[in-house]
Amino acid sequence: MPHVLIVDADAQSSGALRTLLADESCTCAVVATLRQAATQLALQQPDWILAAHDLPDGSGLDLLEAVDGDEAPALALMADRPTAEQAIDAFRRGALDYLIRPIDARRLRQLLASRKPRSRSDAPRSAAAPQLLGASPVMQTLRDHIDRVAPTEASVLLLGESGTGKELVAQNIHARSPRHRQPFLPVNCGAISPQLIESEIFGHERGSFTGADRQHKGYFERASGGTLFLDEVIEMPIELQVKLLRVLETGAFMRIGSNQELGTDVRIIAATNRDPEAAIAEGRLRLDLYHRLNVFPLRIPALRERGHDIDILARHFLDEFNAAHGTAKQIPPSALVALCNYHWPGNVRELRNFMQRAYILSDQVLDTPTLEAGPARCSAMALTLAIPVGTSLADVDRKLIFATLELCGGVKKRAADLLGISLKTLYNRLEEYGNDDRAAAIAARHQGVPASIVVPGYESGLLN
Ligand SMILES: Nc1ncnc2c1ncn2[C@@H]1O[C@H](COP(=O)(O)OP(=O)(O)OP(=O)(O)O)[C@@H](O)[C@H]1O
Ligand SMILES: [Mg+2]
Numbered sequence: 109m110p111h112v113l114i115v116d117a118d119a120q121s122s123g124a125l126r127t128l129l130a131d132e133s134c135t136c137a138v139v140a141t142l143r144q145a146a147t148q149l150a151l152q153q154p155d156w157i158l159a160a161h162d163l164p165d166g167s168g169l170d171l172l173e174a175v176d177g178d179e180a181p182a183l184a185l186m187a188d189r190p191t192a193e194q195a196i197d198a199f200r201r202g203a204l205d206y207l208i209r210p211i212d213a214r215r216l217r218q219l220l221a222s223r224k225p226r227s228r229s230d231a232p233r234s235a236a237a238p239q240l241l242g243a244s245p246v247m248q249t250l251r252d253h254i255d256r257v258a259p260t261e262a263s264v265l266l267l268g269e270s271g272t273g274k275e276l277v278a279q280n281i282h283a284r285s286p287r288h289r290q291p292f293l294p295v296n297c298g299a300i301s302p303q304l305i306e307s308e309i310f311g312h313e314r315g316s317f318t319g320a321d322r323q324h325k326g327y328f329e330r331a332s333g334g335t336l337f338l339d340e341v342i343e344m345p346i347e348l349q350v351k352l353l354r355v356l357e358t359g360a361f362m363r364i365g366s367n368q369e370l371g372t373d374v375r376i377i378a379a380t381n382r383d384p385e386a387a388i389a390e391g392r393l394r395l396d397l398y399h400r401l402n403v404f405p406l407r408i409p410a411l412r413e414r415g416h417d418i419d420i421l422a423r424h425f426l427d428e429f430n431a432a433h434g435t436a437k438q439i440p441p442s443a444l445v446a447l448c449n450y451h452w453p454g455n456v457r458e459l460r461n462f463m464q465r466a467y468i469l470s471d472q473v474l475d476t477p478t479l480e481a482g483p484a485r486c487s488a489m490a491l492t493l494a495i496p497v498g499t500s501l502a503d504v505d506r507k508l509i510f511a512t513l514e515l516c517g518g519v520k521k522r523a524a525d526l527l528g529i530s531l532k533t534l535y536n537r538l539e540e541y542g543n544d545d546r547a548a549a550i551a552a553r554h555q556g557v558p559a560s561i562v563v564p565g566y567e568s569g570l571l572n
Contacts, residue, residue: 268408271457298530316365
C-alpha cells in the first residue's frame with residue numbers, strides 16, 4: 109500500500125487530498141511545514157511526497173534536497189496557479205509533476221498509477237533521457253500517457269508535426285521502461301537509401317551482395333533487449349514494410365544471405381509527422397503494418413497548443429545557451445509575449461533555433477525587435493499562400509513546396525521538415541518540376557542572412 113506524505117499548510121486542501129488518497133487505498137501523513145516534514149521523513153519514508161509550492165517556512169521544492177539519495181520518494185508539487193517560473197524550476201530540480209489545486213481525483217489517480225512504489229535506484233526514469241518540459245494540460249496528459257505505456261511492451265506510434273518532440277518522447281518511454289539499461293536505437297527510415305535499408309535493419313552475411321565484405325548486424329540485432337525507434341516510418345519502402353510486419357508478428361528474422369532464423373527481442377516505437385490514414389489511402393503505408401504499430405498511439409501536441417510552455421521552453425533554451433557560453437543574457441517579458449503569439453509551424457525545434465539566433469545576435473538583453481520581427485515576419489509569410497478553388501492537387505503541392513522553401517530561406521532540410529517529407533522526397537519533387545533553379549534563386553535571395561554561424565555544441569537551424 110503506497111504511503112504518501114502531504115505537506116500543505118492549507119488544512120482544507122490537505123483534508124480533501126487525504127480523503128482522495130484514502131479512496132486510492134493509500135496511507136498518508138499530513139504536515140504543514142518543512143520542519144514537520146523533516147521529522148515525518150525521519151519517522152517513515154513515503155513513496156510519494158505531495159507538497160505545496162508555498163509553505164510557511166519555504167517551498168515544497170526544498171524537500172527535494174532533504175530526500176535526495178537512492179531510496180528517495182517521488183515528489184509532486186501543488187499550487188493554485190503555478191507560474192511558468194515555478195513550473196520550470198520544479199521540473200528542472202527534479203519534481204515529477206505539478207498538480208493544480210483543487211486536485212482532481214482522476215489526475216491524482218493517474219499520477220499514483222504512473223509510479224509503483226519503489227526505490228529511486230531502480231526507477232527507470234533515472235536513465236538519462238532529456239527532460240520533456242512543459243506544464244500545459246496537454247503536456248501533463250502526454251506525460252501521464254508516457255508513464256502508463258512505458259512499463260509495458262506495447263508498440264507505440266508517435267504522431268505529431270515536425271519538431272514537436274517525437275524523438276524526445278521515444279527516449280523518455282525507453283528510459284522509463286524495464287528495457288532502459290539496453291540500447292535505444294533510432295532509425296530514420298526516410299534517410300537510409302532504399303538499397304541499404306533492408307541490410308541496415310536486418311543485417312547481412314559476408315558476401316551476400318556486392319560490397320558486403322563482412323558480416324553486418326542490423327538494427328534488430330543491435331537493439332536486442334532494448335527499443336528500436338522507427339522514425340519517419342511511412343518513408344519505409346512498401347516491400348520492406350511487408351518484411352517488417354512479418355518480423356513483428358513472428359518475432360524472428362534472417363540476415364540477408366542467411367537461412368538461419370534469429371529471434372528478436374525489441375520493443376518498437378514508430379513515429380511519423382504525416383497523417384497515417386492519408387498515407388494508407390495513397391498506398392504508402394500498409395494497413396496491416398499500421399495496425400501492428402498503432403497499438404498505443406500518442407499524439408504529440410503542436411507547440412501552439414501548449415500556451416505558456418512557449419515561455420518555459422524559450423527560457424530553458426536561453427539558460428542552456430548561457431550555461432554553455434558562461435553568459436547571463438536575458439529575455440525581456442515583451443519578447444516572451446511576442447513568442448507566445450507566434451504559431452510556430454516548426455514547433456519546439458523552430459523555437460530552439462530561433463532562440464539560438466536571437467542569443468547570437470544580441471548583447472546582454474535579447475533584442476526585442478529581433479524577436480518580435482522574426483516570428484511575426486515568418487508568420488505572415490506562412491499564412492498567406494492563397495490557392496484558388498479549382499487548382500489541381502499537383503499544382504497545390506508545387507506551390508506549397510516553393511512557398512515553404514521561401515519561408516525557410518531556401519534551406520531544403522528545414523523545408524522538408526516543415527512539409528513532413530524526407531529531404532530526398534523534396535529533392536525528387538524539385539527535380540520533377542525541372543525547376544531547381546527556382547529553389548536556388550530562393551536560397552540566393554536569402555543569402556543576406558549569415559550562412560555559417562555555428563555555436564559549438566549546438567546544431568544551428570535557422571542559420572545553416
Ligand atoms: N518538451 C520539450 N522539452 C524540451 N525540449 C524539447 C521538447 N520537445 C522538443 N524538444 C527539443 O526540440 C528539438 C526537436 O525535438 P525532436 O527531434 O524530438 O522532434 P521530432 O518531433 O522528432 O521532429 P521531426 O518530426 O522533425 O523528426 C530537440 O532539440 C528536442 O530536444
Ligand atoms: Mg524526429
